[in-house]
Amino acid sequence: MKRINRRGLLKTSLGISGALLGGLPYEHRALLAQLVDRSEYGKVKEPVKGLQRGKFGKYEISRLIIGGNLISGSAHGGELLYQSALMTHYFTTEKILETWTLAEQNAINTTLMRADPHIMEHYRQFTRERGGKLHSIAQSAPEQGDPVDNAKRARDNGAIAMYLHGGVSDDLVKAGKVEEIGRVVAGIRQTGLIAGIGAHLLPTVQACERAKLDPDFYMFTVNRVNYYASPAADVAAFMKTIKKPWIGFKVLGAGRDKPPDGFLHAFEKGADFIAVGMFDWQVRDDTAHVQAMLAKGIERDRLWS
Secondary structure, eight states, X not given: OOOOXXXXXXXXXXXXXXXXXXXSOHHHHHHHHHHHXXXXXXXXXXXOOOOOEEEETTEEEESEEEOSHHHHTOOOXXXXXXXXXXXXXXXXXXXXXXXXXXXXXXXXXXXXXXXXXXXXXXXXXXXXXXXXXXXXXEEOOGGGSOHHHHXXXXXXXXXXXEEEOHHHHHHHHHTTOHHHHHHHHHHHHHTTSEXXXXXXXXXXXXXXXXXXXXXXXXXXXOOXXXXXXXXXXXXXXXXXXXXXXXXXXXXXXTTXXXXXXXXXXXXXXXXXXXXXXXXXXXXXXXHHHHHHHHHHXXXXXXXXX
């Protein structure tokens, strides 16, 4: 019987993968690729330096922002019933603080999180006990009651900005209550925070612009896989007319796209910043992708904020 050594097995496996994986979804291809090549596992890489920043009110924040859905246990996982429980068990207090520390070590200077007691307590611990300096952009938490009161609590816990939850904004526009969004924006601004509007749907942003609500920024979805997002070409064409900072989110379609491709797509369509949920083991490589593509230059019609 012919014996195959490890190198031969790897070569054979890679050959099979090249021939057979082309028609499989990205997730399946990524999983199979890890089965045949674990060479990157456990490697210690130098932190990324010089991550680019942009203007956000009176601040300069990193073009890549570490998002909070994974940490909050509200990650989108299709119909997977265990998803939230898995995230909650993984992101212990120590893991949350470790992940934010890694973000800072890799030149990310901003996080975006829900304004709920769990997250705000951890952010206080990170800044006061660990000396962390990440800027905090808060997402209004619907279960916390009036978003303006929520903004006051976020401000008192160190946030520099807050935006109205995208699902809430979408629902208010559908219900013909765009003026309520305006009330929230004005109220957030009165707390001293930079005031924004979140949205998943292009008609939401269009309605806010028609009503001249004048937010300081938009938090708006953009991705290649049409996941909780309007068609990217339509989004890009309209947002080209908007001069306010735009933070793109769900840029990977909740893990349905590859980071280099999803990040580049969001920037090309006009996002000034991207908010991305990251596990600790993803932080360094995601930052490296963004730093490299921005250094190379990105073709886009919309001017950078």
